[in-house]
Amino acid sequence: NAGVGLGGKFDEVSLEDWQWCMHVNLWGVIHGCHYFVPKFKQQGSGAIINVASAAGYTAAPEMTAYNVTKSSVLALSETLASELQAYNIAVNVLCPTLVPTNIMKNGRLPSRYSGLADKLLMNHAFTTSDAVVKKTLNRLDAGKLYTIPQPDAKLFWWMKRASPSLYVKLLGLGYPLFNQITK
Structure with a gap:
């Protein structure tokens, strides 16, 4: 799946x-699934890997549009997994945090983020794209729906599930620090 980054405050x-x-991150996935699902049903098997993001469940500030697209890909994948199970069609949804890719090359970010995305990718990307691919294929082969490849992504996953309200409150408390960094 193609993916583009979009950041900024909701009202900006x-x-x-x-x-x-939405067109690239969500509709690209929908079009791909819409094309392949009938073919997989007809042949009696298949596999779908959709690229979401930890942003699909973390809901970090100043990433509203990106978060919405990735949570939609997550929901689409979960729905397809239940609908397609009887047809022997496996579904896996990849939910990484930072992975060194070209996603920000064509991304749209406020000028105050200048260089921040590259710095984060270089210094905090706990994995490589090759390692993510390998882990995703292994999880797909094992019949797993979710691939959450990095420790930080897993931490956010479990924090949000353990106490959704507390998780959102903690995000809000950390937001002023983010604003300091991006000034």
């Missing part, structure tokens, strides 16, 4: 940018 992101992000 244009509707045009929202549409662009």
Whole structure:
């Protein structure tokens, strides 16, 4: 799946940018699934790997549009997994945090983020794209729906499940620190 990054405060992101992000990150996945699902049903088997993101369940501030697209891919994948199980079609959804890729090359970010994404990818990307691919294929082969490849992504996954309200409150408490970093 293709993916593009879009950041900024909710009220600062244009509707045009929202549409662009939704078109690439969500509709690209929908089109791919819509094309392959009938073919997989007809042949009696298949496998779908959708690329979401930990952003699909972390809901970090200043990533609203991106978060919405990735949570939609997560929900789509979960729904397809239940619908397609009887047809011997495996579904896996990949939910990484930072992975060194070109996602930000064509991303749209406020100028105050200048260099921040690259710095984060270089210094805090606990994995490589090759390692993520290998882990995803292993999880798919094992019949697992979710691939959450990094320790930070797993921590966020479990924190949100353990106490959703506390998780959101902690995000809000950490948000002023994020604003300090991006000033």
